[in-house]
Amino acid sequence: MKVAVVTGASSGIGESAALQIARRGTGVILTYSSNEQGAKDTVARIEQRGGTAVALHLDLADTAGFTIFRETVAEVLRETFRRDSFDHLVNNAGFAGMAMIEDTREEEFDRLTDGLFKGPFFLTQALLPLLADGGAIVNLTSNSTLPQVTAPGYSVYAALKGAVAVLTRYMAKEFGPRGIRVNSVAPGATVTRFADDAFSKNPQIIPELAKTFTLGRVGEPDDIGMVIAMLVSEEGRWITAQDIEVSGGQNL
Incomplete structure (x- = not known):
């Protein structure tokens, strides 16, 4: 059985990615920060469908804890999956922050720097010895990094997601000799717990926001999760070093 590590999979895009990857017969080690119950629910949904999943706590801003986290992942691989390596890494965990410059x-x-750039960088570094040759990495960026998108108040967030897009290319180049593919996915606005659960707290913003999408609606987690699952699967075997916008044509 192949195994994927998916960070931030207690809700939203990470949860969808974990479920979609598990549907393809891959075991999942998923992480959560504060939403432990959400992570348990994701595990339960995977297990109800006949899959195998384990939830682990991870503070992405605490790089000092990454060595212990790697050891825990190695232990789970041995005890649950009878493996000494895993095949896919999805760097999804993150959070938003808004302020004018x-x-x-x-x-x-x-x-924001610790959670959105430094954390994924050093987590990938820490887990790299456990990542199997021929594996795949998907990083989450944002369509806020694109030239046609400028959302006042998100300068730091967008700049850091842009840094992850650049990092993706360098990872693809450096890890390529091991057959490891690295891509990033850039969602548009998606109905998740993003920005302190803004969509649940302010549902009235959704119809107006939907008008900015060429396909006429705001994104759903599965719109992104299915693409992530494709990229780490056999269907994505000839794709690397790409930052792929998955936004339903937002702001075209």
Whole structure:
């Protein structure tokens, strides 16, 4: 059985990615930060469909804990999957932060940097010895990095997601000799717990936001999760170093 590590899979895009990957017969090690119950629910949904999954706690901003996390992943691989390696890594975990440039505090800048760029960078580094040759990595970016999209207040968030898109290309180049493919997926606005659960708290914004999409609706987690599952699967075997917008034509 192949095995995937999916970060931030207690809800939203990460949850969908974990479920879609598991549907293809791949075991899943998924992570959560604060939403433990959500992670347990994701595991239960995978198991109800006949799959195998394990949920682990991970603080993406705590790089000092990555060595222990790697050891825990190795233990789960041995005990649950009878493996000493895994095949796919989905760097999905993250969070949003909004402030105009003139109002951005250095502490918030550092918090976003740790969670959105430094964390995925060093987590990938920490897990690389366990990632099997011929495997695949998918990083989550955002269509806010694209030239035609500018959302005031998201300068730091978008810049860091842009950094992840560049990092994706360098990972693809450096890991290519091991047959490891690396791509990133850039969602548009998607109905998740993003930005402090803004969509649930303000459902009235959805119809107006939908007008910015060529396909006429706001994105759903499965719109993104299915693409992630494709990219780590055999169907994506000849795709690497790409930042793929999956946004239903938002802001065309």
